[in-house]
Amino acid sequence: MKTILIFVSSLDGKITKWGEANVRLWSSHQDQDYYKKVWNESRLIVMGSTTFNADTFNPSPDHLMIVMTSHPERYKTAELPGQIEFTNETPVEITARFTNKGYQQMLVIGGPHIATSFLKEQLIDELWLTIEPKIFGSGGNFAIDAKLDIDTRLIQFEKVNDQGTLITKYAVLKK
């Protein structure tokens, strides 16, 4: 199974503008269209509870959304088996479960806490990063509170508008 981490970031590496949750307020239409397409093509999508709580996610039989939380019992009313599930499994356990079930791809949509916990365990195969040509100065990075030393290789990039939004894909090089 290929595990993909996807984020949109400013030029100075911020994935939130000044800490505000809604990326749609500053990401380009081209990135939003691209993200929608990636979402629609993803059968298995993993996110942290903070990202889940920051937005509205409509369940669909086309996607299985896995929300990571240490309190799955708090989300009993939101649970819809096969569409939205809440789990306190670790990144290693989630990866093993869906690998064993035969899934080909898993999209990890963040946020930074979840991204970092997957990166620490070397479970990410590709990083799909949109770089918006903006500078925010403050806001969160997608990797946090950890000493990481991860090499990547650029495998794809595309300039998708006049301002220069770049949609990139990096392979994570395994050590």
Ligand SMILES: NC(=O)c1ccc[n+]([C@@H]2O[C@H](COP(=O)([O-])OP(=O)(O)OC[C@H]3O[C@@H](n4cnc5c(N)ncnc54)[C@H](OP(=O)(O)O)[C@@H]3O)[C@@H](O)[C@H]2O)c1
């Ligand atoms: N620019 C982008 O592309 C992008 C993408 C995604 C998110 N975001 C932004 O990022 C922000 C949220 O990110 P975040 O880092 O604060 O939260 P997050 O990664 O979405 O969720 C973190 C929470 O998940 C739970 N959790 C369960 N298992 C965990 C594990 N193994 N490691 C870490 N956390 C675990 C914990 O909450 P409990 O156990 O208490 O439930 C933890 O507080 C939002 O503002 C969102 O809009 C931006």
